[in-house]
Amino acid sequence: MSKRKTERLLGLVVCLLSTRRYLTAEQIRDAVPGYPEQDDLFKRMFERDKEDLRDLGVPLETGVNHPFDDDRGYRIRQQAYELPELRLEADEAAVLGLAARVWRRAELAGAAAGALLKLRAAGIDADPKTLDEHSPVPQGIEPRLGTPEPAFGPLWEAVRDRRPVTFSYRAAGRSDPQRRELEPWGVVNRHGRWYVAGWDRGRNATRVFRLGRIAGPVKFCGPSGRVTVPDGVDVRELVRDWDSAPAQEHTALLRVRTGAGVGLRRHAVSVRPDDTAEGWDLVTTRFGDLGWFADYVAWFGSDAVVLDPPDLREAVIRHLKGVLA
Amino acid sequence: MSALVTSTGRLQRLLALVPYVMSRKSVGLAETAAAFGVSERELVDDLNLLWCVELRAPDPYCPIDLSYEGGEIVVSQAESMGRPLRLAVDEASALLVALRMLVEVPGLEDRSALSRLIAKLEAAAGEAASVSAQVAVQVDIPDEGAERYAAQIRAALSAGRRLHLRYYVPGRDEATERDVDPMRLHIVEGRPYLEGWCLRAEGMRLFRLDRVLSLDVLDVPAAPPPEAQPVDIDQGLFRPSPDDVPVVLELSPAGRWVAEYYPCESVADLEDGRLRVVLRTPDTGWVRRLALRLGEDGRVISPPSLVADIREAATAALTNYVI
Numbered sequence: 001m002s003k004r005k006t007e008r009l010l011g012l013v014v015c016l017l018s019t020r021r022y023l024t025a026e027q028i029r030d031a032v033p034g035y036p037e038q039d040d041l042f043k044r045m046f047e048r049d050k051e052d053l054r055d056l057g058v059p060l061e062t063g064v065n066h067p068f069d070d071d072r073g074y075r076i077r078q079q080a081y082e083l084p085e086l087r088l089e090a091d092e093a094a095v096l097g098l099a100a101r102v103w104r105r106a107e108l109a110g111a112a113a114g115a116l117l118k119l120r121a122a123g124i125d126a127d128p129k130t131l132d133e134h135s136p137v138p139q140g141i142e143p144r145l146g147t148p149e150p151a152f153g154p155l156w157e158a159v160r161d162r163r164p165v166t167f168s169y170r171a172a173g174r175s176d177p178q179r180r181e182l183e184p185w186g187v188v189n190r191h192g193r194w195y196v197a198g199w200d201r202g203r204n205a206t207r208v209f210r211l212g213r214i215a216g217p218v219k220f221c222g223p224s225g226r227v228t229v230p231d232g233v234d235v236r237e238l239v240r241d242w243d244s245a246p247a248q249e250h251t252a253l254l255r256v257r258t259g260a261g262v263g264l265r266r267h268a269v270s271v272r273p274d275d276t277a278e279g280w281d282l283v284t285t286r287f288g289d290l291g292w293f294a295d296y297v298a299w300f301g302s303d304a305v306v307l308d309p310p311d312l313r314e315a316v317i318r319h320l321k322g323v324l325a
Numbered sequence: 326m327s328a329l330v331t332s333t334g335r336l337q338r339l340l341a342l343v344p345y346v347m348s349r350k351s352v353g354l355a356e357t358a359a360a361f362g363v364s365e366r367e368l369v370d371d372l373n374l375l376w377c378v379e380l381r382a383p384d385p386y387c388p389i390d391l392s393y394e395g396g397e398i399v400v401s402q403a404e405s406m407g408r409p410l411r412l413a414v415d416e417a418s419a420l421l422v423a424l425r426m427l428v429e430v431p432g433l434e435d436r437s438a439l440s441r442l443i444a445k446l447e448a449a450a451g452e453a454a455s456v457s458a459q460v461a462v463q464v465d466i467p468d469e470g471a472e473r474y475a476a477q478i479r480a481a482l483s484a485g486r487r488l489h490l491r492y493y494v495p496g497r498d499e500a501t502e503r504d505v506d507p508m509r510l511h512i513v514e515g516r517p518y519l520e521g522w523c524l525r526a527e528g529m530r531l532f533r534l535d536r537v538l539s540l541d542v543l544d545v546p547a548a549p550p551p552e553a554q555p556v557d558i559d560q561g562l563f564r565p566s567p568d569d570v571p572v573v574l575e576l577s578p579a580g581r582w583v584a585e586y587y588p589c590e591s592v593a594d595l596e597d598g599r600l601r602v603v604l605r606t607p608d609t610g611w612v613r614r615l616a617l618r619l620g621e622d623g624r625v626i627s628p629p630s631l632v633a634d635i636r637e638a639a640t641a642a643l644t645n646y647v648i
Contacts, residue, residue, distance in 0.1 A: 005332040007374060010339055014388050015380050017405040031382040052333050057413035057453075082408035086449045091438040095427065099442075102423035108415065112423065114337065115416035120360060121341035121409035123348030143430055143512035145423065145462060160414055160456050173579040175598030186459035192514025193585075212585050229459065236461045255645075262493055262500045266538070299618040300498060302641040317646050322621035323639035 008034035012049055013058060017081060022063050022073025050074075088124050096124070098143075107147035107156065147194065149211035154218040155196050158184050162229075164201070164222040167214045177215045182207070183227040186235030190243055197238040198227070208242035246288035253308040256283045260303035263296075282307075294319050337410075338363075339371055343389065343400055344409045351399045372398065417450035418457035426462040430512055431475035431534075462515060471517060471534040477542055478519055481507050487545040488521070491538040496611025500538055505530070506547035508555055520556060522549035529556055569605035572612050573626040576600040580622030583615070601626075613638055 011032040016023065025046055029035045035042050053060055059080040062072050088096065100116045103109040147153075151167065158165045165184060168177040184198040193210060200207035256264055256271075258279050265271055265283060274280040287293035294315035297304050306313040330338075338361060345360065346352055358368040375389050390402040412420075421443060428439050447454045481488055488505045505521040508529075512518075516533065523530040571590065576583055578598040583589075589602040606612060609631050616625050616635045625632050 002332045002335075003374070006335045006339070007378065009332060009336045010374070010378055011380060013336075013340065014378060014404060014406060018380075018388065027382065031380050033379060033381060052336075056333055056337060057410060057416075059411075078405050081405075081410060083411045084449045084451070086445060088442065088445065089438070092442040092445070095424070095438050095442055096420070099420050099423040099427060102426065103419055108419040108422075111413070111415035112419035115412055115420050117338075117341050117361070118409040118412060118416070121343075121345040121348065123344075142509055143423075143427060144514075145426065146514055156460070159459050160418070170578075170581075170598065172582070175578045186461065188460070189462040189515055192516055235459060260498055262498055262538075263495055266493065295618050295620065298620065298642070299495075299614045301614065301617055301638045302645055303498065305645040313646070317643065319620040320617070320639050320643045320646075323617055323619075324636060324643075325621060 004034055008032060009049055009052060013053065013076065016060070016074055016076040017078060019075050022061075022065050022075050024071040024073045026071070028074065083118055083122055086119070086122055086124065093124055102143050102145050104144065106145055107152050145189065149194050149214070151196075151211040151214040151218050152187070152194055154220075155184060155187055155211065158218070158220060158227075159186055159196075161224040162227040163220050163224050164226055165218050166221045167218040168216050169209055170213050170215050172213070180207075180209070181221060182209070185227070185229045185233055185238075187211075188235050188239040190239050195239045195243070197235045197242075206238065208239050248286040248288045250287050250290070250293075250309070250312075252285055252287055252293065252306060252312055254283045254285065254297070255280045255305045255307055256300075257281075257303040261300050264300060264304055287312075290315060298323075335371075339375055340406065341409050342371055343375065343391075343403045343406045346391070346398045346400045347403060347407050351397045354393060354396045354398060357398060369393065412446075412450045412453050414453045414456050417446065417453040418460055420446060421450075421454060421457040422460045422462060426512075426515075429462075431472045431517055470537070474519075474534050474537050474540045475510060475517055477540055478507055478510050481542045481547070482510065484542075485547050487543045487547045488519075489541045489543055490532065491540075492532055493536040493538050495536070496608065496614065498614070501525075504543070505532070506549040506553070508549065508553065522553040529553060531556065566605075566607065569607050570609055570628065572604045572606060572609060572628070572631060574602050574604065574612075574616075575624045575626055576602065576619070577622045580619050583619070583623060609634070617642070 011034065012028065015028065015031050023031070025043075028046070029042055035045060050060060059076060061075050061077060061080070063075075064072055096116070096119065100112045103112045155165065157163070163184075164181065166179065166181045169180045170177040179202075181201040182196070182198045183201065184196050186197055188195050188197065193212060195208050195210055197206070197208045199205075251269070254261075254264060255274055255277065258273075258281055261283065264285060265281075267285060269284045269286060271281050271283050274282045290312055294306075294312060297306055297312075297316050298319050306316050342357075342361065345357065354365050354368060358365045361368065363371070372391060372393055376387070376391055378389050379385060379387050388402070388404040389400070389406070391398065391400040393399075424439055424443050424446070428436055428443075478488065480486075488507055490501075490503050490505055492501050492503060493499070494501055503523055503525040505519070505523050507519060507521040509520045510517065511520055511531070516535070519532040519534060519537075521530065521532070522528070574583065575595070576599060581598070581600055584592050584600055584602050587604060590605050591603045593601045595601055604612065609628075612625065612631060613634050616623060617638060625635055
């Protein structure tokens with residue numbers, strides 16, 4: 001069954017590639033073996049075959065040979081079908097193999113392998129074993145991209161096909177997920193996490209969502225081509241702005257036990273011994289968000305004490321009491 | 326494997342097979358089978374199928390002529406199938422996104438091959454390349470230090486030298502000193518890691534570059550023992566051992582980030598957006614710190630000894646504020 005279908009599809013591709021004229025469905029049935037006699041069966045099978053070829057990226061064209069022809073015909077223009085001529089230097093071919101390995105086990109791994117196969121078919125050698133000596137990327141560098149978020153697949157398709165989507169989203173710190181309708185503009189990986197940026201139809205505003213916080217399935221809610229990415233939109237920038245930590249415009253003074261609080265000392269402005277308390281240092285450091293920094297100081301337990309500012313000191317005390325509550 | 330290949334999947338292979346052979350004039354069966362990831366038998370089936378393709382109208386003819394006598398494949402006629410199909414959007418995007426990510430990898434001396442390849446692929450993919458601009462990967466370069474460390478590691482890798490690290494372990498709030506024989510520099514999930522044989526731990530370890538406090542390339546050759554085998558990072562970076570202690574934590578909506586940040590053995594939804602997670606760890610010390618950091622947003626439920634530790638630690642910390 002499956003072999004017959006492969007034969008038929010292959011015949012269809014060869015047939016349409018070798019014609020300059022548009023061939024009608026009837027002419028195709030005559031030329032390509034494997035189609036049934038009954039008209040309705042043929043019609044259904046032919047529709048499915050066309051769909052399959054388009055899914056593979058075969059550029060199937062429809063048209064008429066003369067303006068007064070009744071039946072539309074089909075052809076594949078060789079120029080639209082073929083991968084253009086492509087010559088790679090040895091160092092370029094070497095990084096190509098590395099790029100294809102980046103997606104191993106992730107959503108686009110199959111697509112990367114498919115691309116590599118086509119490039120090999122164009123005469124390019126991307127075998128890592130023979131190419132490592134040419135590689136500008138030294139051996140031992142192995143970049144990897146994962147897509148553990150189930151929402152990645154459908155959102156990538158939505159971005160690719162410019163389709164609006166709907167999903168339920170649990171914003172940080174909220175107890176209930178909320179329904180969102182989004183015109184997705186792009187997906188971005190930042191700090192190892194995937195984000196989608198686009199136009200939130202319900203909020204009437206540009207929004208960024210973290211894929212890991214999408215609860216349940218992502219559904220398409222409109223046809224392909226319905227989303228327009230506005231000119232000048234840079235999805236990387238949108239995500240960077242959404243995710244970036246606030247500027248570190250506040251200064252804190254802490255007493256930190258000698259030999260401890262390595263994380264606090266790492267980014268300190270100054271560290272000096274505390275003359276009034278043996279075994280302690282005075283650490284001056286900068287912070288952005290007070291709540292975040294109070295939580296962070298608590299990580300160090302009894303090895304770090306906030307001396308100033310008072311509101312930070314109060315926040316840490318309140319926070320520690322919360323542990324005991 | 327091959328039983329799962331769909332008709333269209335096989336068609337893709339067949340369409341690539343003809344130009345693969347033609348661009349190489351002639352090529353061995355074994356080599357071709359390896360390149361396509363199939364057995365020689367499957368390959369011969371493919372070749373027979375191609376050879377049998379027949380068009381009936383207007384006159385019957387066979388568009389493809391090939392032979393594989395003596396294990397060498399030669400395609401003598403292939404009509405218009407001599408070139409591979411152009412790249413699909415997914416295919417072009419997968420390669421271009423990966424290449425643009427590689428450009429950002431810290432510690433590369435020469436990025437010109439990458440830029441040249443990106444330009445060539447964009448040109449070859451044409452319209453299919455445009456969507457790839459809507460997918461981006463940013464590699465974290467936590468600070469200039471990481472870029473410098475990556476360059477040092479790269480140099481040590483090619484010269485086969487040992488490294489000395491001062492490495493920050495937040496869970497123990499320690500700056501550790503260790504000698505490491507470097508094996509690989511990974512970029513996993515956009516974050517750079519050094520993988521190597523740690524002489525102090527006598528085992529393979531992964532080190533996050535943003536936690537390296539200082540790094541020196543030693544004048545000592547790296548000599549990892551035979552048992553130093555690379556970690557299969559595709560299985561995940563952190564693999565808990567069965568001996569690890571299970572810790573049960575309840576998180577408020579504001580504490581849910583824990584489940585995103587740390588690998589959890591299980592995550593269960595409770596009422597009101599709360600979560601119950603189970604972590605496994607060989608060292609509960611960092612969970613104590615995590616609980617202090619979470620405050621009201623996270624509560625350790627078990628083991629009971631850890632619950633007591635946390636109360637003690639919070640009480641001790643509060644005592645510092647009583648004057």
